[in-house]
Amino acid sequence: MAPYLQAQGLEVSFGGLRALQDCSFTIDKGRITCLVGPNGAGKTTIFNAITGFLTPNAGHVAFRGDSLDGLTPQQIVAKGIARTFQNLRLFVDLTALDNVLIGLPAQTGEEPLAAIFRPFHVAAAQRRRRQEAMATLEHVGLADRAHEFVRNLSYGEQKLLTVARVLATGAELILLDEPASGLSAGALDAIMALLRRLQAEGKTLLVVEHNTRVVQKIADDVLFLHQGHLMATGTPEAIISDPALAEIYFGGTI
Amino acid sequence: MDFLLSYLALAEIYVLLGLSTNLLVGIAGIFSVSQAAVFGVGAYIVAQSLMHGVMGFVPAVLVAAVACIVLNILVTLPSLRVSGDYFVVTSFGIQLLATAVFINWTEGTGGANGLPGIPPPDIFGYALETNEQLLMLTTAAVVLGCLVFWLTMHAPFGRLLRAIREDELAVAAAGKGVLRAKVSAAALAGAFAGSAGGLYATFLSFIDPVSFDLDASILLLTMVVVGGARTLPGSILGPFLLLALPQLLTFIDIPTTIAASARQFIYGVLLIAFMLFRPQGIVGEKL
Numbered sequence: 140m141a142p143y144l145q146a147q148g149l150e151v152s153f154g155g156l157r158a159l160q161d162c163s164f165t166i167d168k169g170r171i172t173c174l175v176g177p178n179g180a181g182k183t184t185i186f187n188a189i190t191g192f193l194t195p196n197a198g199h200v201a202f203r204g205d206s207l208d209g210l211t212p213q214q215i216v217a218k219g220i221a222r223t224f225q226n227l228r229l230f231v232d233l234t235a236l237d238n239v240l241i242g243l244p245a246q247t248g249e250e251p252l253a254a255i256f257r258p259f260h261v262a263a264a265q266r267r268r269r270q271e272a273m274a275t276l277e278h279v280g281l282a283d284r285a286h287e288f289v290r291n292l293s294y295g296e297q298k299l300l301t302v303a304r305v306l307a308t309g310a311e312l313i314l315l316d317e318p319a320s321g322l323s324a325g326a327l328d329a330i331m332a333l334l335r336r337l338q339a340e341g342k343t344l345l346v347v348e349h350n351t352r353v354v355q356k357i358a359d360d361v362l363f364l365h366q367g368h369l370m371a372t373g374t375p376e377a378i379i380s381d382p383a384l385a386e387i388y389f390g391g392t393i
Numbered sequence: 394m395d396f397l398l399s400y401l402a403l404a405e406i407y408v409l410l411g412l413s414t415n416l417l418v419g420i421a422g423i424f425s426v427s428q429a430a431v432f433g434v435g436a437y438i439v440a441q442s443l444m445h446g447v448m449g450f451v452p453a454v455l456v457a458a459v460a461c462i463v464l465n466i467l468v469t470l471p472s473l474r475v476s477g478d479y480f481v482v483t484s485f486g487i488q489l490l491a492t493a494v495f496i497n498w499t500e501g502t503g504g505a506n507g508l509p510g511i512p513p514p515d516i517f518g519y520a521l522e523t524n525e526q527l528l529m530l531t532t533a534a535v536v537l538g539c540l541v542f543w544l545t546m547h548a549p550f551g552r553l554l555r556a557i558r559e560d561e562l563a564v565a566a567a568g569k570g571v572l573r574a575k576v577s578a579a580a581l582a583g584a585f586a587g588s589a590g591g592l593y594a595t596f597l598s599f600i601d602p603v604s605f606d607l608d609a610s611i612l613l614l615t616m617v618v619v620g621g622a623r624t625l626p627g628s629i630l631g632p633f634l635l636l637a638l639p640q641l642l643t644f645i646d647i648p649t650t651i652a653a654s655a656r657q658f659i660y661g662v663l664l665i666a667f668m669l670f671r672p673q674g675i676v677g678e679k680l
Contacts, residue, residue, distance in 0.1 A: 190566070216568030228563035230556045232678075241556045242567045246549045251577050254548030255541055261548050268549075308568050383574075 141204030142345060143168040144220075144312060149198035151184050151367075157183045160198070160367045162198070166312070166360075171334060171344045173354045173375070176364035177388060180349045183225060185364070186314050189345075190213045190222045202312065204320060217244075221310035223301040225317050225347070231290040235281055235300055238289060238334045239272040242307030272307060279333060296324030313337070315346045319353045331357055349380055350386075398524040400640055405531040406592045407613075407632035409538045411620065414613040419622035419680060420546065421578040422558030423472045426483045430584055431468070433605025435461045435590025437495070437502050440511045440600055454511030454591035461587025469579035473572055488607050494601035507601025513593040527596055534592060538585060545581065545627055548675045553593045554578055555623075564608075608657065612669040615664045621677015624634035630675055635660065 142165040149162040150280050159181045166172050172219050173180045187193040191212040200207045202218055210218070221242075240246075246268055248254045248261035251341050276282045279299045284292060291301065298318060305313050332346060334357050348354050354361060354375050361378040363371040365387050371378060378384055435457040442453035450526055468487045470672055472480040495502050502508065513522050514530060545551055555575050556564050561571050594600050603609075610633065620631025625634050641654050647655060672679040 192566075212565040213568055214569055216566070221568065222566060224563070224566070224603060228560050228566070228637050230559045230563065232559055233552070233555060237552055237556075240549070240552060241564065241569065244568060248548035249553055249574070250548050251545045251548075251581050254545045254550050258544050259546075263547065304549070 141201065143203060144164070144322055144345075145199075145201045146185070146189065147199045147201075147333050149185070149188055149200070150196045151181070151188060151193065152196055156342070159188070159195070162364075162367070162369050164180050164369055164372060166343065166345055167341050169338065169341060171338055171346060171357050171361040172360045172362060173358035174362045174364060175346045175351075175388070176350070176370075179366070180364040181230065182364055182365045183316060184367075186222055186345075189215075190314065191221060192360050212219070216308050216310060219310050220304040220312045220314065222314035223305055223318065224314050224371065225320075227297055227301050227305070229289045229297055229300060230349055231286065234286050234288055234293065234330040235276060235296075235303075236272055236285040238300055239303050239307045240268060243268055243271060243286070244309055252305040275303050275307050275360070284377060288299060295329070296347050298322065298326070299332060302330075306337075311341070312343045312345070314345060317349065319350055321350060327353070355379065395524050395639075398528050400636065402524065402528045402531045402596055403635045404636045405528075405535040406589050406596065407616065407636060408535050408629050409585050409589035409592070410613050411616045411628040411632045411637060412538050412542045412625075413582040413589070413606050415617050415624075415628045416542065416546075416554075416578060416585070417469070417582040417621060418614065419617055419627075419677070420551065420558065421554040423575065423578065424477070424481050425469065425471055425472075425484045425489065426481060426607070426614065427468055427488035428582070428613050429605045429607070429609035430488050431465050431586040431599075432590045432593070432600070432609070433495055433584055434464055435587030435596040436605065437508070437590075438587075440508050441501070441592040443512045443514075443595065444508065444510070449517065450591070450595060451516065452562050454588055457591045458584045461583040461590070463583070465579045466576055467498045471576065485607075488610055492602055496606055498525025502602065505602060507599055507630065508594075511594050511600065511601045512597045513598065514592070528627070529593055531596070534588065538588075539629070541581075542544055542628070550574070550577065551574035559591065584672040611664075612660060615660050617674070617677075618667050618672075618680055619674055621674030622680040624677040627677035628673050629633060634661060634675075635663075 144166040147158050147163050151159040178180055183212060188195045191210050194260060207215055228231060247264045254261055272283060273282060276285050279302055281296060281299055289297060319327055325348060331353060336342060356373045360368060361375050363378055363384055371384060411608030414428050417425050438454045438457040438460055442448050460541055471483045473481060496505050513520050521530055553569060557571055566572050587664055616635050619634060621627025638659060642655060667674060
């Protein structure tokens, strides 16, 4: 059987900088895989390559045996893979609820003709969509903030909202770019509990994370990236206790 | 009395243009400075159709609307490749190109002399000649336009466009098609501008390139800024206020030779003042 997500020989260069070199790995269904490594290791580049935001110079990505090569971000979301961004990229002039509604798959009334000629049909469909979006907000604990403009939400709430927006797409493989960075202790616990809950519901998560404590708590598997190379894969214990990797991670000179 | 009626009818025609500009620039964030060119194409198509008796007013406006849908999609297409500031420059070029065509293509547009003697609009053979009748026509058009604007902007389509204005990449990451939504917005804005052109040509019975030049495009943007971006009341208020200005100037005793430049001057001052002190306009949001 084909691996759940398989990346083979990914190469990405930006001008002279080789951001990824011969990266191959697989991700198993239903697990939380953490992608770790120092700044500039290529973690976000891997996200961009998987989700169609950049085309690798070489290599392939396949999801459940289907090739993702050459697909647009939109087509990849339709296949069931969605991602968040390190800098959130929320729609700050929209409400929390509207941000989640944007994530919900194709809706009637997204075309002007339907909006003009079938207004009642569109309104009825929107009421159902709103309920779905509310349920998603409830799921991440933001139901009481639904009608607040995003710019008025705290940073922790905004991070939860990015998760709500990817959940709304219905994706089963979710890529989270530093969901825990910059959070207070309370918000950190909330997001870790949320990730565990998503896993229990059958989602598969690939998470970029810097905080080793968080990695130890949530990761089933760890991919260790350094200067575009995949240096090691294994359990969090094995990776964290490896002195060579710790040396790289905490200010090594390799 | 006639004075008031013609002011109202003209303002209503500009409301349609305000809706067109607000949809494209305010809501979708496609910063076009060539909406007057599209407006002009609609006006010339309807004028020529009626002057040569090719078809009646209603089919002519439909043809103009379809032509302007296609045209507006074409002129908006660069915004899919170049973003923000760069598109403004591209759009500026399109406007200059259109003005050059309007002035020089004498057979089609009458050149700088314009097209005089455009017949009044007719509704299936019944000519609307009095100002009251014309006002009823423009009122009907503006009510329809506002309804379409309201329905589309309160539907998921409107939300999608607002999201695109904020962050196209995030919209793509949410699995939505940016291209399709932008093309739809351009089409809708084109239909508004084309219909407005048809009404304008038949209402004034004379058109010339000055009505469709860069100044006119900037006037449309000023209307959106002053009225308020992204809202229906803003799109209505802006044209009514700014078109009242030349009427008010006629009450002040200034030589007619400087009236036009005084008007431009005041429009410019208003645009700057609103951007600095009230960027959300009177009843809208920040552009």
